[in-house]
Amino acid sequence: MITDAPLLLDPAIRDWVVLPMVAIMVLMGLCRHYAQQLLKSNQSLDPDEVRHKQTLMRCSRLRNRGQFLPASSFHARKAYFLTKETGILRQKVSKSGLNPMANPLGMIDHVKGNMLYMLPNMVMMGIISYFFQGFVLVKVPFPLTNRFKVMLQRGVDLATLDVSYVSSLSWYFLVMFGLRGFFKILLGEDSDALDEARATQMQMGMGVGMGGGGGMFDAPAAYKHEREELEMAHHNWVLEDSELKLVGPTVAARISAERMGTLASSRSASASKKAPRVKKIRKKAKAP
Amino acid sequence: MLSSSSLTQQEVRRAQKAGAMAAVLKQIRTTRVRAPEAVVELGRAALSSRRLGDEVWNVREQTLIAALDVDDIPLAKACESAILDRFGDTGARASRLKGLTQEARGDLEEAAQTYATMLESNGANAAALKREICLAKMQGDVASYVEKLKAYLERFQSDRSAWQALAETYVSSGNLPYAIFCYEELTLFEPTAAHYHCRLGELHYTDAGGLAGPKRLDALLKARKYFAHCVELATSHAAQAKSARAPTGLLLTCSAVGEIKPDDELNVALSALAAAHLKSIYKSHAAPSDLVAKAIAPFVANHTPPFR
Numbered sequence: 001m002i003t004d005a006p007l008l009l010d011p012a013i014r015d016w017v018v019l020p021m022v023a024i025m026v027l028m029g030l031c032r033h034y035a036q037q038l039l040k041s042n043q044s045l046d047p048d049e050v051r052h053k054q055t056l057m058r059c060s061r062l063r064n065r066g067q068f069l070p071a072s073s074f075h076a077r078k079a080y081f082l083t084k085e086t087g088i089l090r091q092k093v094s095k096s097g098l099n100p101m102a103n104p105l106g107m108i109d110h111v112k113g114n115m116l117y118m119l120p121n122m123v124m125m126g127i128i129s130y131f132f133q134g135f136v137l138v139k140v141p142f143p144l145t146n147r148f149k150v151m152l153q154r155g156v157d158l159a160t161l162d163v164s165y166v167s168s169l170s171w172y173f174l175v176m177f178g179l180r181g182f183f184k185i186l187l188g189e190d191s192d193a194l195d196e197a198r199a200t201q202m203q204m205g206m207g208v209g210m211g212g213g214g215g216m217f218d219a220p221a222a223y224k225h226e227r228e229e230l231e232m233a234h235h236n237w238v239l240e241d242s243e244l245k246l247v248g249p250t251v252a253a254r255i256s257a258e259r260m261g262t263l264a265s266s267r268s269a270s271a272s273k274k275a276p277r278v279k280k281i282r283k284k285a286k287a288p
Numbered sequence: 289m290l291s292s293s294s295l296t297q298q299e300v301r302r303a304q305k306a307g308a309m310a311a312v313l314k315q316i317r318t319t320r321v322r323a324p325e326a327v328v329e330l331g332r333a334a335l336s337s338r339r340l341g342d343e344v345w346n347v348r349e350q351t352l353i354a355a356l357d358v359d360d361i362p363l364a365k366a367c368e369s370a371i372l373d374r375f376g377d378t379g380a381r382a383s384r385l386k387g388l389t390q391e392a393r394g395d396l397e398e399a400a401q402t403y404a405t406m407l408e409s410n411g412a413n414a415a416a417l418k419r420e421i422c423l424a425k426m427q428g429d430v431a432s433y434v435e436k437l438k439a440y441l442e443r444f445q446s447d448r449s450a451w452q453a454l455a456e457t458y459v460s461s462g463n464l465p466y467a468i469f470c471y472e473e474l475t476l477f478e479p480t481a482a483h484y485h486c487r488l489g490e491l492h493y494t495d496a497g498g499l500a501g502p503k504r505l506d507a508l509l510k511a512r513k514y515f516a517h518c519v520e521l522a523t524s525h526a527a528q529a530k531s532a533r534a535p536t537g538l539l540l541t542c543s544a545v546g547e548i549k550p551d552d553e554l555n556v557a558l559s560a561l562a563a564a565h566l567k568s569i570y571k572s573h574a575a576p577s578d579l580v581a582k583a584i585a586p587f588v589a590n591h592t593p594p595f596r
Contacts, residue, residue: 046412047411047412047443050412050443050444051442051443051444051445054443054444054445054446055445057445057446058445058446058473058476061476061477062476065475065476065479066476068475068476068479069472069475069476070510073469073472238517239485239513239514239516239517240513242513242516242517242520243512243513243516243554243558244554245516245520246516246517246519246520246558246561247554247557247558247561251553251554251557254553255553255554255557258553
């Protein structure tokens with residue numbers, strides 16, 4: 001049974017609960033912002049890690065777009081990365097960034113960041129569900145379907161309550177997520193985003209998806225992965241038929257037919273020459 | 289992206305009137321347009337208006353760099369001393385600015401000292417490393433310039449402009465295979481950029497001039513492929529379709545290949561195609577079309593088939 005009679009919300013709720021909650025959350029957001037600025041240690045990126053990441057990026061560029069290089073250039077680069085013992089990807093890399101325990105500073109930074117987000121939220125949620133449990137604070141001025149009940153009436157389990165009423169805990173969440181834009185206006189755009197030096201450093205460090213971000217970069221594993229991927233890479237020069245494409249299909253067909261003809265004749269001529277070489281290779285393969 | 293020429297005097301004045309100077313400066317900063325004259329004008333007005341809040345330091349930094357760009361030393365000096373008074377000269381950002389002003393004054397040794405201290409506190413400071421490279425270039429010390437650039441590239445392999453700088457240095461010293469290597473790296477960054485392919489074609493063609501026998505033919509064929517690819521890319525881009533660079537390269541390369549293999553059908557077809565492209569490009573040029581078309585006629589005739 002759904003009663004049509006609207007629920008009357010006491011104006012005192014507005015004055016003593018809704019507005020104070022918004023004010024508290026704004027203040028909390030400001031506090032968090034400044035606390036973060038205070039606690040931020042301007043620790044620079046590990047130079048070795050930057051180098052490893054960029055090597056990996058260059059390697060994946062070669063793997064993905066290597067078709068744009070002539071065969072000799074591609075294979076030279078592949079050899080540079082993969083030659084046994086001297087190849088760049090075969091070098092022993094230290095695990096400096098791997099173990100967060102080995103890098104306590106990085107870990108502290110991580111924990112600090114998390115704490116600043118988690119702790120106030122947990123405390124606030126506790127306070128609100130302790131003081132205002134079961135409160136209905138606000139009524140949104142439009143009707144909503146039943147599905148919004150979970151979102152808007154957390155902590156109030158009334159099947160018959162109209163969905164447009166918002167419970168205290170849900171109001172908390174709505175304000176928490178809704179204030180982001182407000183802070184952007186209040187505190188200005190995130191100044192870090194405009195800090196040129198930082199931005200470039202970020203950009204240089206990023207791009208390698210594996211191993212996660214920050215201190216969790218695992219150089220040896222990433223190297224191994226990239227090594228295996230690059231070993232599999234095929235090469236096919238894209239520009240090989242650029243000329244044929246340019247001259248148009250009719251001329252191209254004639255020229256390639258001609259080429260095939262000359263190739264076929266030369267192949268039959270060299271077939272007898274090639275046979276012993278194949279045998280030799282087979283012998284070699286058996287030897288060890 | 290805005291180009292510097294799109295920021296006309298009028299726009300600058302309008303921004304001053306509307307009091308939107310900070311916004312325009314910020315726009316220039318975030319899109320990284322190089323418009324030093326406009327920035328100096330706007331920055332000077334904005335800094336004297338004293339209504340910038342925290343933004344003032346960003347504007348000072350921007351104005352300082354723009355002032356160095358247009359060689360307005362007094363303004364740069366004013367910005368620098370304000371920044372150094374506020375932040376000291378220990379931070380990476382402030383000391384880079386200090387080094388830049390020292391460079392502009394001509395105190396290269398002092399600047400080098402500044403960058404050295406920056407690198408002491410953080411050996412991977414890309415900005416300081418780059419300034420050191422620029423110092424070496426400024427002093428005309430090519431060997432050390434190349435060494436430093438190579439060392440830098442070993443650490444920061446994703447820096448495109450460094451690859452290009454190295455490539456152009458190799459070109460100017462005639463070390464073409466090395467330059468080709470660098471440009472090949474650049475194509476890996478942006479495989480669809482026609483200008484890298486065109487440059488590679490030019491380098492291979494130039495390189496072929498110093499070679500003989502099968503190596504020469506090999507280089508020429510590579511050049512021909514690059515030019516052909518570039519012409520093909522350019523035909524699909526309206527903006528680049530008017531560039532005569534790739535067709536000219538293709539024509540010359542075909543002519544050079546034709547000296548070795550006069551009967552190659554593909555070569556003849558490509559050459560005819562390049563000549564046609566070149567003619568149509570010069571015909572579509574606006575004012576002195578006849579003159580230009582006439583002027584290039586003998587050049588085209590010289591390099592078209594038959595090649596004997």
